[in-house]
Amino acid sequence: MANFEYLAEELNQLKQDGRYRELSVWGSGCGTWMELGGRKVLQLSSNNYLGLTSHPDMKRAAIDAIDKYGVGSGSVRTITGTLNVHDRLERELAAFKGTEAALVFQSGYAANLGVLSSILTSDDVVISDELNHASIIDGIRLSKTNRKIYAHKDLDQLEQRLKESANYRTRVIVTDGVFSMDGDIAPLPQIVELCEKYDAIVYVDDAHASGVLGKNGKGSTDHFGLNGRVHIQIGTLSKAVGAVGGYVACEQVLKQFLVHKARSFLFSTALPPAVAATCISAIHVLQASSDRIERLWNNTAFFRGELKKMGFDTGVSETPIIPIIVGQPAKTMQFSDALLAEGIFAQGIVYPTVANDKGRVRLIITAAHTDEDLKFALDRLEKVGKAFGLI
Numbered sequence: 001m002a003n004f005e006y007l008a009e010e011l012n013q014l015k016q017d018g019r020y021r022e023l024s025v026w027g028s029g030c031g032t033w034m035e036l037g038g039r040k041v042l043q044l045s046s047n048n049y050l051g052l053t054s055h056p057d058m059k060r061a062a063i064d065a066i067d068k069y070g071v072g073s074g075s076v077r078t079i080t081g082t083l084n085v086h087d088r089l090e091r092e093l094a095a096f097k098g099t100e101a102a103l104v105f106q107s108g109y110a111a112n113l114g115v116l117s118s119i120l121t122s123d124d125v126v127i128s129d130e131l132n133h134a135s136i137i138d139g140i141r142l143s144k145t146n147r148k149i150y151a152h153k154d155l156d157q158l159e160q161r162l163k164e165s166a167n168y169r170t171r172v173i174v175t176d177g178v179f180s181m182d183g184d185i186a187p188l189p190q191i192v193e194l195c196e197k198y199d200a201i202v203y204v205d206d207a208h209a210s211g212v213l214g215k216n217g218k219g220s221t222d223h224f225g226l227n228g229r230v231h232i233q234i235g236t237l238s239k240a241v242g243a244v245g246g247y248v249a250c251e252q253v254l255k256q257f258l259v260h261k262a263r264s265f266l267f268s269t270a271l272p273p274a275v276a277a278t279c280i281s282a283i284h285v286l287q288a289s290s291d292r293i294e295r296l297w298n299n300t301a302f303f304r305g306e307l308k309k310m311g312f313d314t315g316v317s318e319t320p321i322i323p324i325i326v327g328q329p330a331k332t333m334q335f336s337d338a339l340l341a342e343g344i345f346a347q348g349i350v351y352p353t354v355a356n357d358k359g360r361v362r363l364i365i366t367a368a369h370t371d372e373d374l375k376f377a378l379d380r381l382e383k384v385g386k387a388f389g390l391i
């Protein structure tokens with residue numbers, strides 16, 4: 001047997017730091033009330049922003065696609081894996097986003113990895129917000145490019161980095177549209193202006209803005225009225241859209257380049273046809289009505305307002321991602337456990353994902369939460385928050 005003692009030692013260290021976590025194994029599909037360990041708990045941490053994971057039209061589309069195509073796509077996209085549902089999904093995504101083209105990846109993670117690692121070379125420079133998502137960091141690492149980090153949303157520092165970068169072939173500014181741990185929104189209009197001033201490419205990861213921000217959930221570019229001025233928009237099909245997958249919405253020339261160069265696209269089997277079909281259906285659901293998005297934002301405003309009235313620290317949240325800042329890792333995980341004992345699942349997030357003293361439970365409010373759900377959650381949060389001295 002291999003000697004994995006060094007791995008066991010690292011795990012022990014995680015246990016001592018209060019950062020060790022067993023996987024929660026759920027007995028029901030993603031919804032507001034989910035089965036965990038034989039009991040129902042209120043889910044406050046899923047990315048199912050619009051409750052679409054169980055939308056009847058999307059389920060029907062998936063079942064019909066399985067009947068027509070089978071369950072798998074059989075190969076990578078460049079061999080026999082591009083079925084007409086994949087092609088249609090890309091055309092519909094491009095039309096939805098108002099871009100020339102779109103290219104679908106197996107996840108948002110794979111999209112960031114594939115795009116960043118292939119478009120950036122040692123002749124270029126990437127300038128990245130310090131709080132960007134791990135998949136952006138990994139995509140940059142995989143490239144051989146020059147990298148500069150700017151302090152979170154610090155536009156002066158961003159401008160300074162741009163000034164220092166005049167001699168590179170291409171400058172790419174990368175930002176999350178909505179930051180996944182704090183729920184704040186990137187200052188995209190100012191970023192776009194700076195990029196235009198210094199001739200740089202704007203790259204926005206809209207994983208948490210897809211289906212959430214902008215008209216019918218078109219994302220942060222649409223939200224700020226910047227259509228046509230953001231060069232690369234990454235979206236996910238895994239969160240508000242309710243299925244799985246990622247995409248880039250961009251110019252045709254970039255799509256064609258990625259089809260030839262993006263390794264996460266080239267060397268991994270295409271999404272199952274049922275997933276592509278259900279995502280097409282999701283786009284139609286988004287286009288047909290913005291009622292769900294309105295409900296999402298009303299729920300969010302109500303819930304965050306009530307938490308603030310109670311005295312919780314919700315950081316800089318502006319979106320349905322609402323952190324409750326607790327502090328040290330061990331206390332954070334204990335707070336999360338205590339909420340679970342009261343019937344609420346609120347994921348604890350600790351160092352190194354966030355700073356050591358900024359451990360938090362990260363709540364995500366959805367359109368599917370009823371008024372009763374939200375009141376139940378607030379009641380329990382108040383009780384446990386008082387017991388932990390947070391309010």
Ligand code: PMP
Nearest residue numbers: 107108109133180207236238245
């Ligand atoms: N970017 C951001 C900002 C994210 O939060 C996530 C998901 N955690 C991803 C990309 C990856 O998306 P996916 O889950 O579709 O791989």
